Amino acid sequence: MPQPPTTRQPQPDPATGAAVKAADRAHVFHSWSAQELIDPLAVAGARGAHFWDYEGNRYLDFTSGLVFTNIGYQHPRVVAAIQEQAAKLTTFAPAFAVEARSEAARLIAERTPGDLNKVFFTNGGAEAVENAVRMARLHTGRPKVLSAYRSYHGATAAAINLTGDPRRWPSDSGSAGVVHFWAPFLYRSPFYAETEEQERDRALAHLADTLAFEGPGTVAAVVLETVPGTAGIMPPPPGYLAGVRALCDEHGVVLILDEVMAGFGRTGAWFAADHEGVVPDLLTFAKGVNSGYVPLGGVAISPEIADTFARRPYPGGLTYSGHPLACAAAVATIETMADEDVVGQAERLGREVLGPGLAALAARHPSVGEVRGLGAFWALELVRDRETREPLVPYNATGGANAPMAAFAAEAKRHGLWPFVNMNRTHVVPPCNLTAEEAAEGLAALDAALSVADEHTV
Numbered sequence: 001m002p003q004p005p006t007t008r009q010p011q012p013d014p015a016t017g018a019a020v021k022a023a024d025r026a027h028v029f030h031s032w033s034a035q036e037l038i039d040p041l042a043v044a045g046a047r048g049a050h051f052w053d054y055e056g057n058r059y060l061d062f063t064s065g066l067v068f069t070n071i072g073y074q075h076p077r078v079v080a081a082i083q084e085q086a087a088k089l090t091t092f093a094p095a096f097a098v099e100a101r102s103e104a105a106r107l108i109a110e111r112t113p114g115d116l117n118k119v120f121f122t123n124g125g126a127e128a129v130e131n132a133v134r135m136a137r138l139h140t141g142r143p144k145v146l147s148a149y150r151s152y153h154g155a156t157a158a159a160i161n162l163t164g165d166p167r168r169w170p171s172d173s174g175s176a177g178v179v180h181f182w183a184p185f186l187y188r189s190p191f192y193a194e195t196e197e198q199e200r201d202r203a204l205a206h207l208a209d210t211l212a213f214e215g216p217g218t219v220a221a222v223v224l225e226t227v228p229g230t231a232g233i234m235p236p237p238p239g240y241l242a243g244v245r246a247l248c249d250e251h252g253v254v255l256i257l258d259e260v261m262a263g264f265g266r267t268g269a270w271f272a273a274d275h276e277g278v279v280p281d282l283l284t285f286a287k288g289v290n291s292g293y294v295p296l297g298g299v300a301i302s303p304e305i306a307d308t309f310a311r312r313p314y315p316g317g318l319t320y321s322g323h324p325l326a327c328a329a330a331v332a333t334i335e336t337m338a339d340e341d342v343v344g345q346a347e348r349l350g351r352e353v354l355g356p357g358l359a360a361l362a363a364r365h366p367s368v369g370e371v372r373g374l375g376a377f378w379a380l381e382l383v384r385d386r387e388t389r390e391p392l393v394p395y396n397a398t399g400g401a402n403a404p405m406a407a408f409a410a411e412a413k414r415h416g417l418w419p420f421v422n423m424n425r426t427h428v429v430p431p432c433n434l435t436a437e438e439a440a441e442g443l444a445a446l447d448a449a450l451s452v453a454d455e456h457t458v
Contacts, residue, residue: 010044017042017054031155032167046073049431049438051418059413060442062430063420067229067261068292070376071333071342072431078293081332085325094121094321104327107334108289108300111270114279116300120314121322125260125286126154128297129223131316132282133158135299136221136254138315139308144214146207147223148183150231153258162223165231166396181210183224185234187370187381188389196237204243216251221282226272229261233372233379233427241278248281254305255280260297264288265337265432268347268375275374281305288432290333296326346375346432353436354378354428357443367392367453378428380446382408385458391424392456404456411452417445 020042030038044054049072052058064070071078085100092098105119120135122128133145147153149164160168161176182190184203191202211219222244228234241257248255257280262272266288269275273283282305286297320326337343350373358378362368369383382392382405392404405421412419412426420427426449430442 012056013044013054017044020054048072048074049434057416059416059418060430060438060445061418062428062442062446063418064376064429064431065292066287067266067377067420067427067429068287070265070288070346070432071291071336071340072433075291075333075336077336078291078329078332081328082293082325085328089324091320092324094317094319098322098324098327100324100327100331101322104322104330104334107331108285108298111334112283112300113271113273113277114302116279116283116302118301118303118306120299120301121327122286122297122299122318123295123320123323124154124297125258125284126156126159126297127318128260128284128286128299129153129159129162129256129258130156132256132284132299133162133221133223134316135282135301135305135308135314136256139305140220140252140254142218142220143177144179144219145177145221145223146179146181146210146214146219148225148228149180150183150185150234151225151228151258152230153223153225154260179210179214179219181207183228183234184236184240185232186237187372200237200240200243203237203240204247207244208247211247211251211253216253219251219253221254221256222248223256223258225258225260225262227262227267227374227377229377230422232381232422232425233377233429235267235372235374238276241273241276245278245280254282256282256284258284260284260286262377264334265343265346266375266377266429268343268350270343288333290326290329293329293333294323294326295320296323296330340433342432349432349434349439350375350378353439357439358428358446361443361447361450364447365450365454366457367450373428376428376430376432376434380426380428380450382424382426382453384456392453393424395423397423404453407456408449408453412445412449415445415448417442417449419446419449 042054044052108119109117147162151164153159153162160171161178184199186199189199193199193202257273259271263285281302283300290296358371362371367382368380369386370381384390384392393402409419409421
């Protein structure tokens with residue numbers, strides 16, 4: 001059952017919770033939802049890796065919000081920085097030089113791969129991708145952009161067309177200059193590969209063919225999530241990103257790496273590109289840059305693309321670009337991550353705790369087809385049949401067809417764990433500084449929930 005309240009959270013207050021829920025249901029329009037079919041939990045508070053409701057139920061958050069609270073909720077150092085900035089200068093227009101904005105850009109540029117030393121600030125990840133694509137098209141003078149199936153890049157006009165998962169379908173204009181291709185994913189290989197090396201080589205050959213048949217001179221950019229997130233947390237095989245970099249260099253195509261979810265420690269490195277030493281032309285970020293405390297995203301830009309706009313105005317901007325409160329939160333978050341070795345914690349968490357712990361669960365539960373990930377970024381592929389790899393629920397299942405995953409999630413919550421569930425997968429994406437004790441708590445709850453999933457295997 002959900003754990004009882006601790007001394008650090010208020011006593012249960014069902015009346016306030018009911019009022020919060022009533023106002024939400026009357027007035028809040030929720031994203032990605034049929035409004036009359038949802039029942040949002042009224043959250044009373046959060047701290048570290050836990051949050052609690054007004055009934056006094058406490059949950060370990062294995063979602064990090066939407067994979068953004070990389071240092072957990074309510075870190076006192078970041079909260080204090082926001083308060084201090086609010087007292088000093090709450091907001092200011094983006095055309096001015098502001099201390100928090102300048103310092104955030106400097107700290108980000110120090111950590112991005114290679115020489116990506118210019119930062120364009122946005123309000124979130126989708127706007128970062130939107131502007132990166134615009135920069136690439138203007139820089140190259142070409143119209144097309146290539147992106148992968150099994151991807152998510154955001155919900156704005158260009159970003160949703162780049163997205164490869166079903167959330168694109170209702171908004172797909174069919175004329176946005178986007179061409180999709182298959183990126184590597186050995187467990188469900190579209191290339192009939194049997195090894196990581198085969199999957200890498202065949203995926204690169206497929207991308208090379210796609211470029212050739214689309215006409216390389218028409219392609220502005222290839223956009224890739226360095227490690228795809230919502231679509232399944234699929235670390236690419238060694239050498240794949242370097243191969244994509246080489247193809248882009250051969251054809252004068254801009255390489256955009258989307259690190260909105262994978263960046264700022266999530267994979268056990270400041271950026272997932274660091275694992276292979278690949279430097280993109282543009283890198284998008286958001287989420288973990290300030291643990292989601294105040295909305296912030298951005299694009300880190302190479303010198304070559306920055307030079308395109310040295311004397312030519314860049315035709316894009318946002319009222320709240322580089323908002324002082326958001327940037328102050330970023331400064332405090334990055335400094336906290338450095339001082340507390342949060343990136344190192346994430347690497348050790350994956351290597352010493354989550355990786356072995358999830359593998360042990362897989363050995364006990366026939367519903368687990370594959371465990372994959374790194375750092376604080378993992379996925380369990382749930383299946384009906386390990387031999388055939390039939391998913392536990394059909395692709396993009398809804399309603400009754402999704403009942404096995406709904407039952408799994410309900411059991412996890414009953415044991416005090418808030419899971420990240422997408423299609424036939426559960427993602428294990430806790431804060432990067434999760435303690436060993438909290439990890440044990442979460443793995444025990446997953447163990448119980450997977451027993452429910454096992455009931456639907458053959």
